[in-house]
Amino acid sequence: MSSKGSFSLTTRIMLGMVLGIAVGGLLQLMLGEEQDFLINLGLFSLSIKGFFVDGLFHIGGQIFIASLKMLVVPLVFVSLVCGTCSLSDPKTLGRLGGKSVLLYLATTAIAITVAITFALIANPGDGITIPSDATYDAKVAPTLPEVIIGMFPTNPIGAMADSNMLQVIVFALLFGIAMALSGEAGKRLASVFEDLNNVILKLVTLLMNIAPYGVFCLMAKLFTTIELDLIVSLAKYFFVVIFALFFHALVNYTIIFKLFTGLNPLRFLAQMKDTCLFAFSTSSSSATMPVTLETATKKLGASNSVASFTVPLGATINMDGTAIMQGCATVFIAQVFGVDLTISDYLMVILTATLASVGTAGVPGVGLIMLAMVLNQVGLPVEGIAIIIGVDRLLDMTRTAVNVTGDCMVTCVVAKSEGQLDEAVFNDLESAKELEEYNPPTKS
Template structure:
């Protein structure tokens, strides 16, 4: 079986086991299985034990690769550029496209929310509360992009600082003549070894996905989804429309490439994104997809993919758009056209301004609500179903990262269309188990 098939089986089994355990626990703290002289607690042993440990080890292993992969890959890509000045063109196009797709995403979300009115008829919880974390200003983010200690930036996983240092290091190598060429050979070898490590890790992905899904669906509160069903499905509908319609139209209009081919090749990375709920943790897989399946040159992908994982917030923007309308309707607050335009502008700029902040989605939402005078306590109403929606948002963000990467690569003449149109490109990624045996 292909790796994608095995991941889907692991996901399906994890969801089934999670629902089974939830039915057995039935709201109880735990359930004891009698085994002769002692009893085995289901929740403590399986959910908080095996499932939690297995899932967290898998996520940690993915995150372990992010900094070395991004740094080495970006250095290789930068030093291989014939003209380092192209970085300005790459950066301008990438950031511009990411902001445009974010603005489109939140506009679509607000339109659907106004059309279906998910907040009408919702009973307010009496204990609704939410502590607002202060988001950094855009000026602070720009200053913090430049590391005072690059090793500290790598240790803390500060991706914007790692990206800046890797770009500067790669440019210095390109301008250093023979010395730079000798170091470049070492980095190319390092890149090969790290990509092999990615391949090894992907082989155990189905088990990691099983553990993550089993724990999530044992603990998720289904009654919250039922009570917020309208909000939930409006967000999901907006996410799917943005991924399948907006991205497809932009890809076709800007490159002429076949969107169906693109979406088919994205399924593997999207499954990873869905199961991990982290664009950063999925970055090794996203980079592999962009270069090996979509035919993007590493000099472009190594720049646009890490940048997108840091600042591309299309999925989060959609949640913000629907949530803003939802909370306004719940609290019976009428927003004007200028308010909605302010929401679009604030959320689009915040997608850059809050990059790298933990819990970025809810922090950005708090900023947007404050901007239009809505009570931040409304976040407490939707926070219960946000974990499940976050999984879908991540898959959409990853798709957006690769779409922008293809557009930028095509405009720079750095996309191999023979690889893009080849349905068997990087078949080894789908059949890793065969190469391992």
């Protein structure tokens, strides 16, 4: 019997999320237009916003996010080195890379095409007035040559310190290949990395215990501060994006998954629930990566040699959720400003957003930077981004959940094509047991 009580991890996370939303909504009603509420305690007054929203909720949420991000670089580096050095044929890396990148780009192109189609049908920009102070300072995205050059680190330790995941991935791959080619020395070092990998996975398990509390704090702060009036005014755009995100995850992904693996897509979606909850609460594919990697190997049956490559790569370049936002936002902004886009314009949007999903990987504010690139490409005013920024926080949470689902879907497809997908694990009900009950296996 688990010492953590009768509630599963998923149930406790859901409970924390619901309670956080309820508490946040209640506090927003209490604070009202004054944005604060003071409780007189005699010698001093207690600020509700200062003590709870900017205090307890902020601290608790940021500790949760930091604890997950703390694991990202060591988990990616160690697991990727383990997976790479275990490959008997280094040429396998070329196949893994080619299949993964091709699938990620294909799903991104499908995502933005679906988004544009739904947006053109729904016309979310009809009746929206442009705010007079709408401004957005677009940052310059790197060029393709700069991205390719920037993938190779001049200082691997610096790349790890800066969490530059493309550089960490490249260094881990090269390091793993060198270990595989180093004979006995490589084998001795590989056993050390296997032990490190087991320890890190156990640390992931331990940190899952604070997840319900972290989710509660994040939701409570968000729903205390979010502008509900703005969501109402942009409701049509908001729900078009939400519908497109759900359609892509529940229809497109399941079709691709069934087509290339032959496995039950409903089973796949059921196994993704914990990962999607973490992604929704953190709004970060990178922060969710420890959970995504564990789900791919433990619940979905992908081998570590495949998952340790495809999951970090997906967290870095897979932008399906962001592409959906870009497609809907482009149509929305064009309608708001009264600009008629042609078929060639929309094709250019699809091409630009698909290629940019790789080109802007690792850049802060990647979603808005990519959208600025797309708008510039078809001659739309970048200032239109300011109209949708207010509702982008909630949409960001949902599209992150879509992104990690895509990461795991591609991982399963690639693993199946390489004969590295354990269908017994995928179909075994025991493989769905909660993360906190997991003990990393010791390699004999």
